[in-house]
Amino acid sequence: MIAVTHVGPDMYSVGGTQSVIRVIRDNNIGADDIRVLSTWNGYRHLKNLLLTARAGLALARTSRPRIAHFHISNGGAWLREGTLLRVARARGLRVIVTLHGPDFPE
Secondary structure (H helix, E strand, O other): OOEEEEEEEOOOOOOHHHHHHHHHHHOOOOOOEEEEEEEEOOOOHHHHHHHHHHHHHHHHOOOOOOEEEEEEEOOOHHHHHHHHHHHHHHHOOEEEEEEEOOOOOO
């Protein structure tokens, strides 16, 4: 059984990365067990901090055979998901990172 936790913006907020996560989850693409941890939902910094902290706790409690797939876009995502990436690696999870967004250098 393949189990994946996707980490990134709230899949019900507006944006391309969110749409990707929502389509993966709704259609069970690439795994038998799919979970989503949200780290961003609009420009409310305190709410995003709480979402990120909650995601960090969930990752710290995740069982080891799971894969953590991080969806990182331009902007503050590096601060949020970058920290959580370290938590996942310290926990011994296999980590995948997908870069999203138009503002990355070629």
